[in-house]
Amino acid sequence: MDISDSTEVVPVIPVLTTVTYELSMLVLLVPLCLLSLLGLVTNSINSVVFIKQGLTSDSTTLSLFALTLSDLLGCLFMLPHPVCFYLQTLVVTDDPVIRNCLVLSTMTATYPHIICTQITCWITVYISVERAICVLFPLRVKLLIQYKNTVIILVFLTAAEIACHVPFILNCPFLWLPDPSRNTSYIVVNYQTPTGFLLYELSNLIESSILTSAAMFIIAIATVAIITRVRTSSAWRTAMSTKKETFSKASKTQSSSEKRISVKDKEAVKVIASVAMLFLACLSFSHIPGLAMYMIPQFSLDGYNKDLFHLFYTFKFNLDALNASINFFFYVKQSTKYRQTLFKLFYQQFN
Numbered sequence: 001m002d003i004s005d006s007t008e009v010v011p012v013i014p015v016l017t018t019v020t021y022e023l024s025m026l027v028l029l030v031p032l033c034l035l036s037l038l039g040l041v042t043n044s045i046n047s048v049v050f051i052k053q054g055l056t057s058d059s060t061t062l063s064l065f066a067l068t069l070s071d072l073l074g075c076l077f078m079l080p081h082p083v084c085f086y087l088q089t090l091v092v093t094d095d096p097v098i099r100n101c102l103v104l105s106t107m108t109a110t111y112p113h114i115i116c117t118q119i120t121c122w123i124t125v126y127i128s129v130e131r132a133i134c135v136l137f138p139l140r141v142k143l144l145i146q147y148k149n150t151v152i153i154l155v156f157l158t159a160a161e162i163a164c165h166v167p168f169i170l171n172c173p174f175l176w177l178p179d180p181s182r183n184t185s186y187i188v189v190n191y192q193t194p195t196g197f198l199l200y201e202l203s204n205l206i207e208s209s210i211l212t213s214a215a216m217f218i219i220a221i222a223t224v225a226i227i228t229r230v231r232t233s234s235a236w237r238t239a240m241s242t243k244k245e246t247f248s249k250a251s252k253t254q255s256s257s258e259k260r261i262s263v264k265d266k267e268a269v270k271v272i273a274s275v276a277m278l279f280l281a282c283l284s285f286s287h288i289p290g291l292a293m294y295m296i297p298q299f300s301l302d303g304y305n306k307d308l309f310h311l312f313y314t315f316k317f318n319l320d321a322l323n324a325s326i327n328f329f330f331y332v333k334q335s336t337k338y339r340q341t342l343f344k345l346f347y348q349q350f351n
Helices: 017-052 059-078 081-088 101-136 138-144 148-168 194-246 249-284 286-294 306-327 327-334 336-351
Strands: 175-177 184-189
Touching: 017 059, 017 081, 017 306, 017 327, 017 336, 059 081, 059 101, 059 148, 059 249, 059 306, 059 327, 081 175, 101 138, 101 148, 101 175, 101 184, 101 194, 101 306, 138 327, 148 306, 194 249, 194 286, 249 306, 249 327, 249 336, 286 306, 327 336
Parallel strands: none
Antiparallel strands: 175 184
């Protein structure tokens, strides 16, 4: 008697239809392109201003310049993503470069953008912790925060992030596969090599989930500590200023000097706190794609929910571009030193 396997194969249906995916991407990529271009402009201006102020003037200026450079590169690497999608979707051609443009940009531009955003993350952590130390331990700042240490830490953070991602990039070769329907070939990224898949899983678990969550926690604690300390110090200085109104002229001069220092500290704290809170807001939402890999079946580069994967990450890239592009406006509004340097540069340029 013949025994046959009567098990039915249940068809797998993706969460997102192809039409919905393409329409959503066409909409989301417009702000992504605009924000990336804005980020190139604003961060270029920031770079010139910080160089004019002097990168060796203090550790905060150097750290903000490093943050600006990381954001600038992140915006630059993000531009090929929307351009390639529009070319591949809207242009009807058999040109292999255009037909495979989006895949080609994945490991050459989009993944470097992800590296830049993670470098930005840890530079923001360092800036927040550095400013918190300056506010909480003002008498030990010169001992705890030194310029050469800042240089070493920034170089280490950048090198460590790049080193963590290079093995995965090297284990994800491009492959040409035949396309019988068009009698041609197309390109895929083969990350499913034994080493590549393991590195992909580790990167998602450690970099995207554990370390990113730790960074968010550190930034939040440092920002709360900064704001709380500055408010306490401001209340104390206000009370002391009232008592010193009856002192001699010398005492008044000293009080005026203390106020000036207080204003300078407040401006620095406002800038750092604004940058940190914006980063936390954007990172909180952009953290979702990494967590979705553990909640949605086949949510990956080549799974049957790959369209949803690309859509989630495009939304994340919008938040990355937003965070990278608008720090300039915080600097202009809240930093007198930045405004003075910027206006001086424009005055010299047009006069």
